[in-house]
Amino acid sequence: MNSTASTLNTQNTSTSTQGAGVANSPPGTSPTFSPLYQQIKTLITQSLQSGEWKPGELIPSEMELAARFKVSQGTVRKAIDELSSENVVVRRQGKGTFVATHHEARSQFRFLRLVPDEGVQRYPENKIIEVKKMRAPAEVARLLDIKTGDSVVFLRRVQSFSGVPTILDELWLPGAIFKGLTAERLNEYKGPMYGLFESEFGTHMIRASEEIRAVCADEFVAQLLNVSVGVPLLNVERISFTYGDRPVELRRGLYLTSAHHYRNELS
Secondary structure, X not given: OOOOOOEEEEEOOOOOOOOOOEEOOOOOOOOEEOOHHHHHHHHHHHHHHHOOOOOOOEOOOHHHHHHHHOOOHHHHHHHHHHHHHOOOEEEEOOOEEEEOOOOOXXXXXXXXXXXXXXXXXXXXXXXXXXXXEEEOOXXXXXXXXXXXXXXEEEEEEEEEEOOEEEEEEEEEEEOOOXXXXXXXXXXXXXXXXXXXXXXXXXXXXXXXXXXXXXXXXXXXXXXXXOOOOOOEEEEEEEXXXXXXXXXXXXXXXXXXXXXXXXXXXXX
């Protein structure tokens, strides 16, 4: 099996970042207009992006937002419905609408699609192998929408289930955002990594784009995952985005699937 044996592109629902009112149009064409609820959705997203309402916080009611934006409550409701379907906000019956957070149990497995063939899905144990600052190579810079040579934080870790090494992750994070991220801090933190990114670095992941292909373990990978050289693995390359469709993480994960499978739900 070679590294280009199979390729599958998967992408979670994205958040609209189009400005309210006139949409961008090619030169020489007539401008188009976004529906009113889309404009309200954009304004709400801008408030989230600016930090007006932080992850886990209650946002104003539909009635309050309707008064604020001078639109009908139904228009606001439609905008909130889309944001809820995209996991940007969470509705709680009788309590209101809250900004989604990675600290919630419901979000624990949202970006982890590796499921055991038998038994209940559990969050893996983490072992940080390496954290260092480096200059962004051209391809990393392109995918993170930064300049070649800009500072990035490189992170390598092994994730295990019941003591069995199963995932080798390599992450590249923009250095301007993740200043102060160290192996010691990651080892101290017991929750999901995205929860740490959210609470300490003000970065909330709202969607991701992934490419999946089949590869074979080389000697370096085989040693870290405690498998034989040549064992088949899934190579999952992910770009994660925050508000405004801004890329803030490039991740390469190598998944051992002898006791797990990758599951994605399409709708």
